[in-house]
Amino acid sequence: MKKIAIIGGGASGLMAALFAARSGADVTIYEHNSGVGKKILASGNGRCNIINTTSSADDYAGADPHFVTYALKQLSFGYFEKFCSSIGLILEIKEDGRCYPLSNEAKSVLIALKSAVSEARVHICTDTSVRSISKKDTHFIVETNSGKSVYDKVLIATGSEAAPQLGATADGYNFAKKFGHEILPTYPSLVQLHLNSKNHHKMAGVKTTAEVTLIIDGKSKEKIQGDILFAAYGISGLAILDISQKASYALHNKQRVSIALNLLPRYDRATLANVIEKLFASVPKHDVHTALCGIIPAKITTYLLEDAAVPLSTTVSALNPKEIKKIAHLIGEWKFEVNDTHGFKHAEVSGGGVSTAQISNKTMESKLVEGLYFAGEVLDIVGKRGGYNFNFAWASGMIAGKEMAK
Ligand SMILES: Cc1cc2nc3c(=O)[nH]c(=O)nc-3n(C[C@H](O)[C@H](O)[C@H](O)COP(=O)(O)OP(=O)(O)OC[C@H]3O[C@@H](n4cnc5c(N)ncnc54)[C@H](O)[C@@H]3O)c2cc1C
Numbered sequence: 001m002k003k004i005a006i007i008g009g010g011a012s013g014l015m016a017a018l019f020a021a022r023s024g025a026d027v028t029i030y031e032h033n034s035g036v037g038k039k040i041l042a043s044g045n046g047r048c049n050i051i052n053t054t055s056s057a058d059d060y061a062g063a064d065p066h067f068v069t070y071a072l073k074q075l076s077f078g079y080f081e082k083f084c085s086s087i088g089l090i091l092e093i094k095e096d097g098r099c100y101p102l103s104n105e106a107k108s109v110l111i112a113l114k115s116a117v118s119e120a121r122v123h124i125c126t127d128t129s130v131r132s133i134s135k136k137d138t139h140f141i142v143e144t145n146s147g148k149s150v151y152d153k154v155l156i157a158t159g160s161e162a163a164p165q166l167g168a169t170a171d172g173y174n175f176a177k178k179f180g181h182e183i184l185p186t187y188p189s190l191v192q193l194h195l196n197s198k199n200h201h202k203m204a205g206v207k208t209t210a211e212v213t214l215i216i217d218g219k220s221k222e223k224i225q226g227d228i229l230f231a232a233y234g235i236s237g238l239a240i241l242d243i244s245q246k247a248s249y250a251l252h253n254k255q256r257v258s259i260a261l262n263l264l265p266r267y268d269r270a271t272l273a274n275v276i277e278k279l280f281a282s283v284p285k286h287d288v289h290t291a292l293c294g295i296i297p298a299k300i301t302t303y304l305l306e307d308a309a310v311p312l313s314t315t316v317s318a319l320n321p322k323e324i325k326k327i328a329h330l331i332g333e334w335k336f337e338v339n340d341t342h343g344f345k346h347a348e349v350s351g352g353g354v355s356t357a358q359i360s361n362k363t364m365e366s367k368l369v370e371g372l373y374f375a376g377e378v379l380d381i382v383g384k385r386g387g388y389n390f391n392f393a394w395a396s397g398m399i400a401g402k403e404m405a406k
Pocket residue numbers: 007008009010011012013030031032033036037038039040042043044045048049050051128129130131157158159160162163166167168169171172347348349375376377378386387388389390391393
C-alpha cells in the first residue's frame with residue numbers, strides 16, 4: 001500500500017486525498033489551520049462558486065495556460081457534477097455557467113468533501129505545519145511541528161499567498177525551490193486596484209455600472225462591463241476584479257497601467273453626445289451639476305466636473321461647446337492611473353508560482369523529482385473569476401491523487 005503525504009488541506013489537497021485513498025493508498029493530509037478547507041468556506045461570498053460549466057485554457061493565465069487542458073478534460077463538468085452528487089452535493093447552474101451548491105452555502109461543499117474523505121479513511125492532521133520535505137533514496141521525509149514521518153509520495157497542495165488571514169503561505173514555493181523547481185514571480189489577482197488621483201477617495205462608497213477599459217503602456221488591452229465601487233484606496237467592484245489579473249501582472253512588470261471608465265456604456269459616443277445635448281436643452285436654467293445628476297451619480301458628477309474644469313454652479317445655457325464636449329468625453333472615457341493593487345491580503349488568488357514547464361500535465365508529477373507532485377494554486381496557473389480557480393484545483397488534485405496511488 002502506497003504511503004502518501006498531502007501538504008495542505010484545501011480544495012486540491014482534499015480532492016487528491018479522496019481519489020488516492022479510494023484507489024487504495026494510505027493518505028495523510030497535513031493542514032496548519034485548525035480545520036481543512038478554510039478558503040472553500042470563504043469562497044463566493046460564502047456561497048462557493050464551485051466550478052464553471054465551460055472551462056478552457058482561455059480562462060486561465062500563466063506562462064503556459066494550455067497546461068490546464070488535459071486536467072480540465074479529465075474533470076469535465078458532467079463528470080464533476082456526477083462526482084458531486086455521489087458525495088451528496090447537488091449543483092445549481094447560474095448565469096455564465098457559474099455553479100453553486102443548491103444549498104447556496106459554501107459550508108455544504110466542505111461538509112460533503114470532509115465526510116467523503118473520512119469515509120475513505122484519510123488521516124487528517126490539523127494544526128500541523130509542514131516545515132520541510134526532503135528525499136532520501138526513494139522515500140520522502142516530511143517534518144512537521146510534531147515530528148517526522150516517511151512517505152513514498154508527496155503532494156504539495158499548499159495554495160498561494162493570497163488571503164494569508166485564511167492560512168495562505170508561500171511555503172509550497174520554498175519546498176519546490178529546495179527540490180530545484182523554478183518559481184515564477186507571484187502577484188495578487190482578482191484584487192482591487194489603487195488609483196493615483198486626487199479625488200477617488202472623495203467618491204468612496206459610490207457604486208455604479210461602467211465599462212472599464214484596461215490600458216497598459218498606452219494600449220487598450222481589455223474591456224469589461226460591470227459594477228465598480230470607488231474606495232478610499234482606489235477602486236473595486238466585479239468589473240475591476242475581472243481586469244485585475246492583467247493589471248497586476250503589468251504593474252509587476254513595471255508597465256504603465258491606467259483604466260478608462262465609460263459611465264454610460266449603453267450609448268455609443270455619438271448617441272451619448274445626443275443624450276447630453278437633449279438633457280441640457282431640456283433644463284437650460286439648471287446648474288450643470290444638477291442637470292448631470294439625472295444621468296450619473298451625484299458624487300461622481302462633482303469630481304467629473306472638477307476634472308473637466310467646469311464649475312459646478314455653471315448654468316447649463318452658459319456652457320460653451322468646448323465644455324460640453326469635454327463633459328461628454330469624460331462621461332465616456334474618464335481616465336485614472338493605477339499605481340498598485342490592494343495586495344495579497346485582499347486578493348482571491350495569486351498569479352505566478354511553480355513553473356508548469358517542470359511538471360507533467362498528465363500526472364502532476366515533478367519532472368525533476370520522482371514521487372513529488374503538485375496541484376492547485378501553488379502552480380503557475382491563475383483563473384478568471386467564475387469558478388475557474390476551484391475548477392483547476394479539483395481537476396489537478398484528482399489527477400495527482402489517482403496517479404500517486406498507482
Ligand atoms: C475570499 C476568497 C473567495 C474565493 N472564491 C472563489 C470562488 O467562489 N470560486 C473559485 O473558483 N475560487 C475562489 N477562490 C479561489 C480558491 O479558493 C482557490 O483558488 C483554491 O482554494 C485553491 O485551492 P488549493 O488547494 O490550491 O489551495 P488552498 O485551498 O488555499 O489550500 C492550501 C492549504 O494549504 C495549507 N497550508 C499552507 N502552507 C502549509 C504548511 N506549510 N503546512 C500545512 N498546511 C499548509 C493552507 O492553510 C490551506 O488550507 C476564492 C479565494 C478567496 C481567498
